[in-house]
Amino acid sequence: MSVVANWVEQGLSRRDFLKQSGALGLGLGLSSLLSFPGLAAACGMDTSSKAKNSSEIPLLSPLGVQDFSGLKDRVSKITWPQLCQHIGLYEGYVKKTNDALTQLATARTTSDYSTARTLQLNHSFARNGAILHAAYFNNLGEDQPTIGPLTAKLIARDFGSEAAFWGELMAIAKAMRGWVIVGYSTAENRLVHHGLDAHDGGSPLASIPLLVLDVYEHAYMIDFGTNRAGYLDVFKASIRWGVVEDRLKQALAVANTLNHHPVV
Ligand SMILES: [Fe+2]
Incomplete structure (x- = not known):
């Protein structure tokens, strides 16, 4: 959890979040923090219902403190109605994650292994759907257009050139059905590309x-109809490289800890 919490932009562990919010020990419900009424309302969504939680269950709070309020202002080449498609899904995944956690807490006390298995898989799918969307929203924008020096250094080291980096990335992006990720593999100590056909399938461990x-x-x-290549061109020009640079620094810190020696 700490790796994910460090990676996700502005992410906090549940404990840290509770400490910082002053809620630790107060039993304050998190339901109001698990959705984004401002953004959802801006997308024309019904914000009257909230996820029902129990303070006894490890909820998806790190994503609940995400602030995507700047998304609309910093993205001009993708329309707000298009972005709203994701926001609705994101909210659904947050709710489904917490629903699965709640139901798992009950299922684990019984011998209904079939139900527990289904819920466990549902949980992974929904949680990754929320995590990946949060990361996508946060690395999307036109306000940080310059590749950071550490990112550029590792692109050159691990791919040989920026052109090779993009060539491989876009080839994967045209092939996959779900997600494309540039990751830092703590197993290989290098940048890696990988593609997912679903939220919970295709991502190697330790990346x-x-x-x-x-x-x-x-x-x-x-915005683009079936013109995926047009969308990919816009995405390429709408990357917040400062966010990527910060994530890379955090990933290297994790890698250095795991490997007990400097990797860069
Ligand atoms: Fe999406």
Whole structure:
């Protein structure tokens, strides 16, 4: 959890979040923090219902403190109605994650292993759907257009050139059905590309996401129709490289800890 919490932009562990919010020990419900009424309302969504939680269950709070309020202002080449497609899904995944956690807490006390298995898989799917969307939203924008020096250094080291980096990335982006990720593999100590056909399938272990690209059709059909290549060109020009650089620094810190020696 700490790796994920460090990676996700502005992410906090549940404990840290509770400490910082002053809620630790007060039993304050988190339901109001698990959705984004401002953004959802801006997308024309019903914000009257909230996830029901119990303070006894490890909720998806790190994503609940995400602030995507700047998304609309910093993205001009993808329309707000298009972005709203994701926001609705994101909110659904947050709710489904917490629903699965709640139901798992009950299922684990019984011998209903079939139900527990289904819920466990549902949980992974929904949680990754929320995590990946949060990362995508946060690395999307036109306000940080310059590749950071550490990112550029590792692209050159691990791919040979920026052109080779993009060539491999875009080839994966045209092939996959769900996500494309630039990660830092703590197993290989290098940048890696990988593609996912679903939220919970295709991502190798020990890779910390640095740049997340949504290639599901809901990510581009309104603005680009079936022209995925056009969407990919816009995405390439709408990357917040400062966010990527920060994630890379955090990933290297994790890698250095795991490997007990400097990797860069
Ligand atoms: Fe999406």
